[in-house]
Amino acid sequence: QKEVEQDPGPLSVPEGAIVSLNCTYSNSAFQYFMWYRQYSRKGPELLMYTYSSGNKEDGRFTAQVDKSSKYISLFIRDSQPSDSATYLCATNAGGTSYGKLTFGQGTILTVHP
Amino acid sequence: DGGITQSPKYLFRKEGQNVTLSCEQNLNHDAMYWYRQDPGQGLRLIYYSQIVNDFQKGDIAEGYSVSREKKESFPLTVTSAQKNPTAFYLCASSPPGARNGYTFGSGTRLTVV
Numbered sequence: 001q002k003e004v005e006q007d008p009g010p011l012s013v014p015e016g017a018i019v020s021l022n023c024t025y026s027n028s029a030f031q032y033f034m035w036y037r038q039y040s041r042k043g044p045e046l047l048m049y050t051y052s053s054g055n056k057e058d059g060r061f062t063a064q065v066d067k068s069s070k071y072i073s074l075f076i077r078d079s080q081p082s083d084s085a086t087y088l089c090a091t092n093a094g095g096t097s098y099g100k101l102t103f104g105q106g107t108i109l110t111v112h113p
Numbered sequence: 114d115g116g117i118t119q120s121p122k123y124l125f126r127k128e129g130q131n132v133t134l135s136c137e138q139n140l141n142h143d144a145m146y147w148y149r150q151d152p153g154q155g156l157r158l159i160y161y162s163q164i165v166n167d168f169q170k171g172d173i174a175e176g177y178s179v180s181r182e183k184k185e186s187f188p189l190t191v192t193s194a195q196k197n198p199t200a201f202y203l204c205a206s207s208p209p210g211a212r213n214g215y216t217f218g219s220g221t222r223l224t225v226v
Contacts, residue, residue, distance in 0.1 A: 008153055034214050043117075043203055043217030044156075088155065090214075100146075101215060105155035 003027050006089055006104025014112050019076040023089035023104045026070065030091040030102075033065050035074045038086040038106070047087075048074065079111045115140045119204050119218035125226045126191065126198060134189045134221045136204035142216070143209050145187040149173060150201040150220075159202075162187055191223060199225050 006023045013019055021035075032051055036044035048063040050056045050072075056063045064073040072089055089104040117138045126132045138145065144163050148156040158171030162181040176195025181187055187206075191198045201222050205215035 006155070036214075036217075041201075041220070041222070043119075043205075043219045044215075045217070046214040049214055100158070100161060103148075103156040105153060 001026060002105075003030075003102050004089060004091060004104040006107055008105050008107060010108040010110060012110045012112065013079055015079060015081060017079050017111070019074075019079050019083070019109060019111075021074040021076075021087050021089075021107050021109070023072045024070055025072070025091055025102075027091075027093065027102075028070070029093040030070075032092040033063070033072050034090045034092075034101070035061075035063055036088040036090060036103075038088060040085075044088055081111050081113050084110045117204055117206055117216055117218035119202075119221050121221060122219070124221055124223045126223060127226060129193045131190055131192050132223070134191070134202055134204075134223070136187045136189065136218060137185055138187075138206045138216075138218075139185060140206055140208075140216060141184070142206035143184070144207045145181070146205045146207075146215065147171075147177070147179065147187070147189045148203045148205065150203055156203065159189065198223055 004025045035048040037047045038044040050063045050065050053065050053067045060077045062075040086106045086108050088106045090101040092101050120135045146161040147159040157173050159177050160179040162168035178190045201220050203220050204218040207215050
């Protein structure tokens with residue numbers, strides 16, 4: 001079993017839809033949670049970062065963490081064609097792991113005009 | 114502008130040949146990482162380095178080698194022992210501390226011909 005599971009999709013939605021992207025993890029030591037966005041043939045870029053359980057909002061993006069169920073989500077409101085990309089969740093245990101991130105498989109998202 | 118530079122963008126390798134992928138950063142980050150990305154498998158860690166002259170194997174280090182002679186540079190050599198090297202290779206760096214996300218390079222696409 002992978003430490004971080006993410007549905008690879010692909011996910012296709014119309015412009016303006018609310019998108020929900022999800023990951024589950026198995027290691028209770030994971031403390032820091034991130035979402036990366038990766039456009040085709042490019043490196044991933046950090047989109048959102050959260051630490052505690054709860055919600056964190058940044059514009060059209062909301063990251064949600066539920067540590068009790070080991071579930072993390074990214075919501076995109078009013079989705080745009082420019083949001084079409086692969087979204088990767090990532091997590092880190094802290095301590096001696098020194099920033100070594102564990103990634104999910106990535107979800108491919110397409111937003112149609 | 115600070116960032117990570119990977120070169121070349123595309124690389125072709127013949128059977129039995131060693132090739133080296135370059136990764137340079139000017140962010141003054143201590144830690145550097147090499148990931149391999151295959152369709153449907155997300156990012157898999159090959160090697161990482163926390164300080165100069167020190168590095169550790171990741172999950173899929175067989176057939177790869179690295180060096181960290183300078184803080185700014187972390188080249189990856191794909192040796193002939195790597196039987197399935199065709200993939201997208203990503204280099205990343207991060208400052209100290211588990212809660213910091215990575216900055217990624219734009220990647221190198223390696224193809225065996």
